[in-house]
Amino acid sequence: MFNIAKATFKRNKIIAKRAFPWTLIIGRIIAGFFAILFPYFVYTFFLKGSISESFNQYTNQSDYITYITIGAIFFILGRSTMMEVGRALFRELKEGTLESVLLTPSSRIGYHIGCLIEQLGRSFIQFLTMAFFGISFGANLFLIISMQSIVVIILTVLGFFSMALILSSIMLFTRDAYITQNTLFAVMSFVTGVSFPVEFLPKWLQYFSHLFPMTASLELFRSIVIAKQSISIHLDLVLEILLLSGGYLLVAMICLKILEKKLVENLFG
């Protein structure tokens, strides 16, 4: 499995280097910059720097810029990971290379891990850039470089990876990439607490938000970075992320196995 991951990582790296110009990374940095700039303007010029008491209560007295920067960083990280990993097999289908991959006895999980690792390299640059912009606009992110935050980031990536595999199954089933992924990202950005606490949502949407590992990840990360709390007092959130990720991984593996056959039959049937 690890050899497959390594080979896929290497392949994707070469393809990305040849297919996309270096300006693409500039594009990503600019996108990250605007993801921080826009809420900063809203907070500074529209809200005039004042936020409601309930916001303070739900966010452990966080300032909005720190809150939104963490939300935006996680959302961008999640979106790029899910987009790249989720679309991997679908892209093989579109580019006509899926058959030659399916012909091999290789591990699909290894294949997806390879795609994930290659993507993470680029996402990490974006992650750091956004953190830098956030700090420049006044976010208090100094605890972002700590053992605890690294653990949460790893857990979060696991959550994104498991959801990416589900996304991959849906894309292969519907033979559509854009509507599927964009719908998911829009819902995710609205319900998982990217720009406001989930407590502001109706009760039923709050329950729904916990279907996304990102909801627990964001809460956990903000508790560590903003409220300076220990991960050990939020083991329920750790468990939530692990259970959701494990569940999604299991479902995705079964779905991919079934869909792989269905897909090939659809192609040749």
Next chain:
Amino acid sequence: MLIATNLSKKFVYKESKGLFKKKLIVKNAVNDVSLKIESGKIVGLIGVNGAGKTTTIKMLASLIKPTTGEILIDNLDIIKEHKKAKRIINLISGGERNIYWRLTAQENLEYFGALYGIPKDVLNQKIETILEMVGLTESKDIPVERYSKGMKQRLQIARGLINDPKYIFLDEPTLGLDINIAKELRSYIRKLADDENKGILLTTHYISEVEELCDYIYIISNGYIVAEGTPDELKEELSTKTQVVLTVEVLTEQAEVELKDILECKAEVTIEGENIHTIKVISKENFTAEIIRCLSSHNVSILNMKLMEPDLEEIVLNVLRRSE
């Protein structure tokens, strides 16, 4: 040996009938197909579009699960143990897909080799040999997008050989290629069977290719195998006509009458010309001996004689026409 027994494949899909209505369609793509591929032999599977060739080949390559039937490769059940089977089989399709255009030939083969779990040192050696064999050593470090169609097809063959398969399925490998490249590829295919002892299943639309390469042929129509045999057996069994064309000098009236008498109800005879006559005899059996005997007895000089062999293309077309 690869033995496929009573393979059938039923595809079930939904067809839209308006906005909300969907109709379930069942299509029997392959019915009760049995075939064998021996090591070192090239077996042809021929038929028109939609006959079931590709479905059969995808089942043999373990990409599609048969609805019923069994496939054994050297006693290994490929339906139950498809992961093991994938190590000893490979599929090469025609066209320019199935390889990464942004990678070089070397990088493509390294990637596919890794997917088969081949150790790096063994893989490097193998890549060198295969690239040499398909004539891509010189251009191994050029991205595939800059390759010609023929080079891409040769790389496809290299990809198909990377796991050193015992059995190779070739799905229209020369489709759309220039005649010289197609000829070159045919010689590779022959070499694979003769020198490397690979068992090969070939599907193609070009009958000449089948005639040139195949040791055994299966003709498939509407998902059924409708005829099988070696090219010679098929010609002998399924040929509907033999054609003899003679050019003779001064064909007397007597000779003409006797010739027509001999061949009456047995053959179609056409005689044309005035001083030099052309006699055309089309029959199911070969009457060449009787014709020569008759003409000699009337002292008719035979200037030229052509015996037209039964044409495989025509035989296949007849078989397909009959089966429809």
